[in-house]
Amino acid sequence: MSWSPKSLYRLTFLVAVLVASEVSALRAQGVTRGPWTVTAALTGLRTGARAGWVYGPELSIRCDFGRHWGVGLRAALPVLDTEAYTDDGAVAIDLGPTLTFAGNKADLGLSAGATALLVSDGGELTGGGIGAFASGHATAWLTRRLGVLASVAVRVAGSGVAYPSLSAGVAVRF
Numbered sequence: 001m002s003w004s005p006k007s008l009y010r011l012t013f014l015v016a017v018l019v020a021s022e023v024s025a026l027r028a029q030g031v032t033r034g035p036w037t038v039t040a041a042l043t044g045l046r047t048g049a050r051a052g053w054v055y056g057p058e059l060s061i062r063c064d065f066g067r068h069w070g071v072g073l074r075a076a077l078p079v080l081d082t083e084a085y086t087d088d089g090a091v092a093i094d095l096g097p098t099l100t101f102a103g104n105k106a107d108l109g110l111s112a113g114a115t116a117l118l119v120s121d122g123g124e125l126t127g128g129g130i131g132a133f134a135s136g137h138a139t140a141w142l143t144r145r146l147g148v149l150a151s152v153a154v155r156v157a158g159s160g161v162a163y164p165s166l167s168a169g170v171a172v173r174f
Contacts, residue, residue: 035070037062037107037139039149041169045078045090054078054090058167062098070098072111074135074153076165091118092155092165094133107139107147115155117163129158139171147171 043058060074074094096113115133135153142148149171155163 035064036174039169039171041167043076043165043167045165055080068099072098105141109137111135117157131157145173
């Protein structure tokens with residue numbers, strides 16, 4: 001199945017409208033929770049080319065709107081590669097709704113939405129531009145506000161090429 005950019009925009013819009021309607025209903029009911037989670041991680045992104053994997057920092061922020069729904073923004077900068085003969089580099093920016101099952105000891109979550117892949121001139125990522133992503137994460141809370149995180153993501157470029165990634169880091173909730 002091939003997704004056109006137009007259908008991805010429509011899907012993202014539909015999901016945003018559904019999340020917004022959920023937000024209004026939950027706020028009217030007085031549902032409150034520490035709504036912000038910030039994570040800092042090291043990510044590895046599979047390019048599928050000669051370099052194989054590129055590594056770099058990843059920063060994300062998630063705002064929860066009630067018990068399960070929220071919206072997340074993630075920026076990954078995997079610019080360090082393992083091969084001296086390649087000049088890889090990319091930036092991935094993901095934005096989309098999140099579905100998180102939170103507890104005192106752990107969180108499990110899923111997210112999907114739009115991604116922007118910015119590729120350097122010498123990079124081995126062949127499909128830059130706007131695409132889609134899907135991801136999952138697990139967070140183990142060490143204290144009420146500090147935890148460790150592991151996540152996986154698959155970004156699909158506008159050309160249809162998929163780029164999987166793995167991340168591990170720390171999470172702080174407010």
